[in-house]
Amino acid sequence: MKKLSLLLCFVLAVVSLQAQINTPQPSPAATLTQTVGLTEVSIDYSRPNMRGRAIFGDLVPFDKVWRTGANARTKVTFSDDVVVDGQNLKAGTYAIFTKPSSASWEVYFYTEYNGGGTPGEWDESKVAAKTTVQVIPMPVSIESFTITIDDLANDSAVIGILWEETYVGVKFEVPTDATVMKSIEDTMNGPGAGDFYASAIYYYTEGKDIGKAKEWIDKAMSMIEKPRFWHLRQQSLIYAKAGDSKNAIAIAKKSLADAEASGNQDYIKMNKDSLKEWGAK
Numbered sequence: 001m002k003k004l005s006l007l008l009c010f011v012l013a014v015v016s017l018q019a020q021i022n023t024p025q026p027s028p029a030a031t032l033t034q035t036v037g038l039t040e041v042s043i044d045y046s047r048p049n050m051r052g053r054a055i056f057g058d059l060v061p062f063d064k065v066w067r068t069g070a071n072a073r074t075k076v077t078f079s080d081d082v083v084v085d086g087q088n089l090k091a092g093t094y095a096i097f098t099k100p101s102s103a104s105w106e107v108y109f110y111t112e113y114n115g116g117g118t119p120g121e122w123d124e125s126k127v128a129a130k131t132t133v134q135v136i137p138m139p140v141s142i143e144s145f146t147i148t149i150d151d152l153a154n155d156s157a158v159i160g161i162l163w164e165e166t167y168v169g170v171k172f173e174v175p176t177d178a179t180v181m182k183s184i185e186d187t188m189n190g191p192g193a194g195d196f197y198a199s200a201i202y203y204y205t206e207g208k209d210i211g212k213a214k215e216w217i218d219k220a221m222s223m224i225e226k227p228r229f230w231h232l233r234q235q236s237l238i239y240a241k242a243g244d245s246k247n248a249i250a251i252a253k254k255s256l257a258d259a260e261a262s263g264n265q266d267y268i269k270m271n272k273d274s275l276k277e278w279g280a281k
Contacts, residue, residue, distance in 0.1 A: 001164075011063070011237035015192060015270060016019055025046075025071075026049075026070075027046040027047055027048040027049075027069070027145075028046065028047055028068035029044070029045075029047075029071070030044075030045055030046070030047050030147075031043070031044050031145060032044075032045075032148070032149060032278055034149040034152070034157070035151075036149070036152060036153075036157040036172075036174050036176075036204065037119060037154045037174045037175075037176030037179075038080070038101055038174070038176050038179050038180070039079050039080040039082065039151060039175070039176070039206070040078075040079035040172040040179045041077070041078055041079070041157070042052075042075075042076070042077045043074065043075065043077075043096075043147055043149070043159070044072075044075045044077075045068070045069040045074035045145075045147055046069045046070040046071040046072065046074075046145075047069070047070070047144045047145045047146065048070040048144075048145050048244070049143055049144050049145075049180065050141070050143050050144075050163070050164060052163075055163055055164040056100050056163075056166055057100075057102065059094070062100055062102060063101055063103045064072055064099065065097050065098070065099050065108075065110045065118045065122065065235070066098050066099065066100060066118070067095075067097065067116070067117050067118055068096045068097060068098045068161065068257065069145055069147075070145070071116060072096065072115070072116050073096075073097075073113055073116060073117070074096045075093055075094065075095055075096070075113045075148070076093070076094055076096055076109070076159070077092065077093040077094075078091050078092065078172075078174075079091055080174060080175055080179070081175060082171040082172045082173060082174050082175075083172065084109065084129040084131055084170065084171075084172050084173075085115065085129070085130075085131035085171075087128075087129040087131075088129075088236075089109055089128055089129045090128070091276070092108040093113050093278040094109075094110055094111060094113055094128060094157075095109075095110040095113035096108070096110075097110050097118060098161070098168075100135075100166075101135075102135065103117050103134065103135055103227075104132050104133060104134050104135060105132070105133055105135065105161075105168045105182045106130060106131075106132050107130065107131050107132070107133060107170050107267055108127050108129075108239060109126060109127070109129045109130070110126050110128070111126045111127075111128050111129045112126050124240065128184070131170060133168045133169060133170055134168070135166055135167070135168055136166075136167045136168065136169070137166065137167075138162070138166065138167050139165075139201075140165070141164060141165050142163050142164060142165070143163045144163075145162075146160075146161075146162040146163065147159065147160065147162075148160040148162065150169070151171075151268055154176045155174055155175075155176045155177060156171060156172065156173045157171070157172060157174070158170065158171050158172075158202075159172065166214055178220045178253050183217055187278045190241075192223070193219075193220045193223035193224050194220075194269070196216045196217070196219045196220035196223070197216075197217065197220035197224075197231070197234075199216050200214075200217035200219075200220060200234070200238060201213075201217075201234055203216070204217075204234070204238050204241060210241050210242045211240065211242065213238050213241075213242075214238050214239065214242045214244075217234065217235045217238050218235075222239065226236075227253045227264065228257035228258060228262075228269050229256075229259040229264065230255075230267065232251050232252070232254050232255035232258065233252070233255045233267060233270065233271065236248045236249075236251040236252040236255060236274065237274070239251060240274070240278060245278050245279070248274075248278055249278050249279075249280045251274060252271050252274050252275050252278070252280070253271075253275065253280070255267065255271050256271035256272065259271060271275055
């Protein structure tokens with residue numbers, strides 16, 4: 001019994017000691033973030049070292065799918081839809097798997113990005129995009145596995161993979177021009193109906209310039225193809241507050257008729273109450 005107690009004390013002491021010791025990871029984690037045009041790109045991966053080992057064709061066999069790093073799967077996240085080798089890749093997160101060979105690599109963007117290592121069973125339906133890139137020999141040896149985002153342009157960049165004396169680059173394109181052109185078009189066309197409508201209601205509810213609120217609500221209504229009873233209700237309230245009871249009553253009657261046709265009892269009551277308050281005949 002005494003020996004058992006001593007053994008338990010020893011085990012507890014070892015566990016306690018281990019829980020307090022922090023040691024460096026052999027393949028430390030890294031996160032790379034880069035803005036490409038207007039698209040945010042981030043890559044999470046682990047960085048093993050060569051440590052005197054031969055890498056490609058040995059530690060990393062040729063013609064077999066590789067996790068492209070160590071530990072958890074290497075992941076890339078795009079904030080916008082991008083294009084890889086003519087293939088549309090939706091915004092989101094993907095695992096990057098590769099199949100190295102001496103002259104070229106196959107690169108896969110795989111939708112199942114959680115977990116470690118390569119999938120137990122490769123599922124081609126989970127390959128969102130794939131491409132083949134050429135190996136570029138380097139004149140220097142890279143000790144730590146490295147991923148970069150280089151060759152930055154407004155509409156593209158290159159994911160670079162470097163280790164040992166090997167470099168491969170995967171180009172991707174981002175929708176910068178389409179995003180900028182839409183922004184320019186929206187701005188040049190001015191505010192939309194929703195912008196005018198929301199601004200008018202804000203001015204009305206916050207007691208700001210009611211004349212400006214009336215101007216904006218009229219602008220909104222002119223841009224709405226068929227204003228509904230809730231739109232008309234807000235317009236009538238703004239007109240009433242602006243002192244234009246005659247038009248407020250006319251608009252409220254339109255809102256009431258639409259509310260009755262739609263069977264909306266709340267708006268029927270609100271419009272009837274307002275019409276009574278404004279002295280409608």
